[in-house]
Amino acid sequence: MRILAMIIVAAGLVLGGTTGKLTGTVKNKNDNTPLVGCNIVILNTDLGTASNPSGEFTILNISPGVYSVKAMMIGYQSVTVTQIPISVDKTFRLNFSMDIQVVEGKEIIVVADRGVIQFDRTNSEARVTSDVLETMPLTEVSDVIKLQGGITQDEGGGIHIRGGRGSEIVYMVDGISMTDVYDGGISVTVENDNIQELQVISGNFNAEYGKAMSGVINMVTKDGGDTFESSLNYYSGDHMTSDPIFRGLDTYSPFNDVNIAGSLSGPLLGDRVTFYSSGRLYRSAGWLNGLNTFNMYGDTLFIDENNNRVRDIGEPYHDENNNGQWDNGEFYVDQNGNLDWDDPELTLTPETKPMNWVDKWSSQNKLTFKLNPKVKLRIKYILSHDEYQSYDHHRRLTLGGRNTHFSDGEILGLNFSHSISSTSYYDLNISQSKKSYKNQVFESVDDPRYQIPDEFYFAFMGQNP
Incomplete structure (x- = not known):
């Protein structure tokens, strides 16, 4: 873990x-x-x-x-x-x-008409506004980023800009770096509904992005307006194909993948205090299936009646009439001392199950205080949780004992903006970012299933534990 x-x-x-x-x-x-x-x-x-x-x-x-x-x-x-x-x-x-x-x-x-040539543009970049995001049939920010020029994605889902490493990208949210120092990704999930403008800089970025080596992804989140606005989006569906290379995708379940996203914004105290809140829930049962045949210890799946995690094959007996089963009165070895002959534990029929399931949610909230026409105070709080398992082709017959990934992100930020005049202003930002990541088979480190049963230990090591 x-x-x-x-x-x-x-x-x-x-x-x-x-x-x-x-x-x-x-x-x-x-x-x-x-x-x-x-x-x-x-x-x-x-x-x-x-x-x-x-x-x-x-x-x-x-x-x-x-x-x-x-x-x-x-x-x-x-x-x-x-x-x-x-x-x-x-x-x-x-x-x-x-x-x-x-x-x-x-x-x-x-x-107005924006000119074809932008004379103040010194870098290679792409911009996506909130109006464009609303028309795109995409739910993940990463999907939007992948559509921009110079962006590629590896087989693990990592984003690369112009061939650079994924850890060389700087992620910015409202002017503050939110790059995860562990894996180089973003430390919290920001949803499409929460973005006012997305900027992807793929080369020749300015000195303000000094820590960036490959590219910059800059996201500016929305503020609440003077009127109430709301939105609600829902979709559900499933993956289906007759291609035999994909196991178990010949049937359709309309609620295999469910996505619910919504937002609400408007005034709280006239135009002096406004808010913007959005949230998203996404659950997918998965669509890359495995055939669950063996347990995590390598034994065929069975009904473990005595909870010893080892399949009992039945107590030895003398088959006097050669009928292939124990009959009452025939000699047997009472191994567990219960004064009765015990049947072998039954095996289970292999079952097709999805391996790449996902369960995640996020919430974004912002309060904007207009202290006077030239001074604004913004408080934002973004929270996200991801829980998932990935498809492993080498484990497609043994679905138990695979790692489950848990990722939690949190941003609490305060922005103070003061326009001194029409030609000068300053911003003060204070923010706290938290990121936790866990990769584990079972929730508790003391779970007894982490221990190898004695019978398997002897088989592997050639000695008793």
Whole structure:
């Protein structure tokens, strides 16, 4: 049995990107001169600024998402630009051209278009937003990552970026490293429903990801909004094929694999306190089957009537009439002294059973406190539990005595974000990450089944224990 427990406490400035940037200029449509003092507001947020004497503006610390931005100035017709995508560690450039308003007219609405060439992009990366995740028929973050360029998966399920080792990947959740120091994976499960934006950097990453050698997987989780929103997803099914190489898959059970996922978000105290909660339960009975024929000690499966873990073949007797069975009155050796002849313990018919079963669940929760328009406090708590057995082709006839894997992860984090101005801000993150992993045959280390029966010990070692 192997047991690992790991606790990490990290405090300091943000280690990875979690927000984006908006910049641009405001000019007079008629003579192309810069407009100073034009108000630039990101709708449905508290973020905004005014253009400087050069007509330029910058807004920092914008959470990833799609926004509408409005430019307003006395004497000019207001302009609103919609569908502006803001991504982590990226700058979106937006230029306004405003016309003089002689009489009150209609507001101009423009739909933004991200350019084909991103001039601030210096690395090889892929981004998946929450809108895209909702349309993908995938339930695991690892399945989404595997679809990106430069990503491969080995036979054990490990992820590799551009041929590097799986332990050379840095996993980030809301700017904090959540890489498991034992196996290099992520220390807690983050579900698709909880992700606002997923960033996969496969080369030329910035200095803020200094510990990464192969790649970076950066996940930004969702915040609650000003309105209540909920979702519920359910699916169930089974694997089925007539291919004889797969044992026992010629029948269909609609509830062999069951997945339930849901989320709920909204305000608690107006727009001052919001929450986001999501959870997922996944259970699979498995679909790679074995034919359970022998027990873990190598004996044919049998009914162990006396619980000695060894099949009793019956007490010796003298078959006087040669009928192949003991008859009342025939001589026998009473080995256990119960004054009766004992039948051999019956063997069991081999049974087809799945070997790769899974039982796991996770829960993600976040509270957001808007202390004032420029200060936010976020508290998040993520919890996950995985319990499973893997398929072992060498043990397909002996299903007992195989290791069961237990993995538990937990994240408790606090984020303090202060926008000093439209061009400066700072984030303070304090988080605690726990990961425990157990790999065992039986739950208790004192389980008597860990001991080899005396008869087998003598057979293996040639001597009594």
